[in-house]
Amino acid sequence: MHIYISGAATTKFGELWGVSPRQLAGEAVSKALKNAGTDSRRIEALFVGNMLSGILGGQEHLGAFFAEELGIRAPACKIEGACASGGLALHNAVNSVLSGQYNTVVVLGVEKMTDHKPEDVATALMGAGSEEERAAGATFPGLYAILACAHMKAYGTTREELAAVAVKNHYHASLNPNAQFHTRLTIDQVMKSSRIADPLRLLDCSPISDGASAIVVTSKKSTRGIIVAASCVATDSLGLARRKSLTELAATKEAGKKAYAIAGVAPRDIDAAEVHDCFTIAEILAMEDLGFFPKGKAAGAIAAGETSLGTSGRLIVNPSGGLKGCGHPVGATGVKQVVEIVEQLRGRAGARQADHAKVGLAHNVGGSGATAVVHILKK
């Protein structure tokens, strides 16, 4: 039995101060339903991916909240897994259809972050950290800086190579009308941006964003349907202290390995990938942990343009601009990644279209790697 994505859409990501969460959800879902050629009356369940609605917005009943807004009279719930909330929501949606419980469901990823003070958002995001990390006053830039330091020490990864990830993803974002940033960067600009958590600088970090993305998942085959070939999740320790290695995210490796096996593909078969680049080091880790490059080799390959649009690279990574360039409304990110892969496989990605894309991968991470979700899609 195949599971299909029949509709996929996203709002613009960015500092959308004049738009409410309801409006974001309404836009994303209505576009996705239209894209699927269906309407809300045919939706049998709603899965909402979101992280911060409770801690920032005081709203913890998102399933009913958005079902009411969207006119969906069906079972509805919120799925939370930090920044992997969107990927987890899709995973649960896929499983619900696979089980035979429902035929057609909607996945909504949504987050409204810019209505709140940056320090409040930073504190709220640390809700995804371990008790020890939170008690120590760590932030996610700090935690990923630890991973970056470990990778630089083990493999000689350079500051310039970290910067190259941001340069590539901003270039891709400049081709994406829905991206938060359309400004292209230089290595020098990244290297000279404000220091956040050494060695990470401001332009190594994904932004605080607003946005929503939606997907229609169905068991019904259609001409536009994209096959969900695999939907896999892996879980690791919440904090870094209990990890065996700081130069890899074991959850990514495990979820990727399972997904490749279920989909019957290998890393070399992937034409376009959206990976979780919350910080530049995160994309380097993902490229290695997903098996695209041997350990210690991804940074150089990215810097050499091997995963950039417009080059001879076989695999295009983060054509949407990734979290860094497209924006990172945390609950929406995992859904947006899949929307982008659907667009790529349909050949509808416009200026950022990867050549001959037939198999795509989306990789969504929660926290510093405690949760990893990998989806593999096929035409």
Add this chain to the structure above:
Amino acid sequence: MVGIVSYGTYIPQYRIKLADIASAWKKDPQEVVGSLGIEEKSVPGTDEDAVSIALEAALQSLTAFRGKPTDIEALFVGSESHPYAVNPTSTIVGELLGAGHNYLAADLEFACKAGTAGMQAIAGLIAAGQVRVGLAIGADTAQSKPHDALEYTSAAAGVAYVLGKERILAKLLAYTSFSSDTPDFWRRDGIRYPSHAGRFTGEPAYFAHVVGAATRLLVQTHMKPGDFDYCVFHMPNGKFPRDVARRLGFSKEQLSASLTVDYIGNPYAASSMLGLASVLDIARAGEKIFMVSYGSGAGSDAFIWETTSELPRVVEIRKKRSELVTQQIIKKRYVDYVGYLKQTHKI
């Protein structure tokens, strides 16, 4: 025609380098200075507050005023650091000026545009024939919480404009306002330091309102940026006024004389009023000045001024008394971060 009769400015002599604040918090001084475009800011003396600063500016404004303090029939003080929640700054200043008792006094609060709101209100009273001479003051010892981003820019200064119809040094050709409920920066009653909404203070707040007021005034007057010799914008940091001037089509040359923020930071209600004074200090007769303030919460007041032949007399008096804005800027004594904390009563 209503206009400025005389003006006075007061900048406390104390300064702290932004690099010293940055170092105290283990920030890279170059990054901080580079991102804000400011090297140092003014600091009030330990015995200075919005009342004393307003009074200093007002006293200066009367030195070139040909009338008497009792000619003042309206006295408005705009500030977000009025020492009293209840008990007006304006009456304390009026009493110490010897303004008598036959005047309308009011304290205004509208973040960094409280002073220019007073200028517009008094201009309206004069135009309506209700008063002949009024004194509009903007004065602040700007509050900011230690380690908050505001700490790098919040400064102290006061500016006073005597407005009237006779012997004016700058004609008020036109003015307008632009307001909305935009909560970008606030301070609840009883709370010592203001809060702000980070980047929200930029596009939907400062830029939307400054551009809104500026555009409205340009449309109303059928004028364009090239018609002006100078422009003045509220200066929360070194970047915003430069950015908004560029967006509106004003040149660096039109803006540069007003940029007091580069030397003393942001004295909140006095900011754009000090920028105007800095321009008046160097302007010649017959020059046009475009001015837009900004107050969080939010709103902007926009003005078009045209200088007259009366201006050089007033500037000469200011110069002889070492009261020009540039003269006050260079009269300075540095304090270190601990001294700054003591003088602003944080420790």
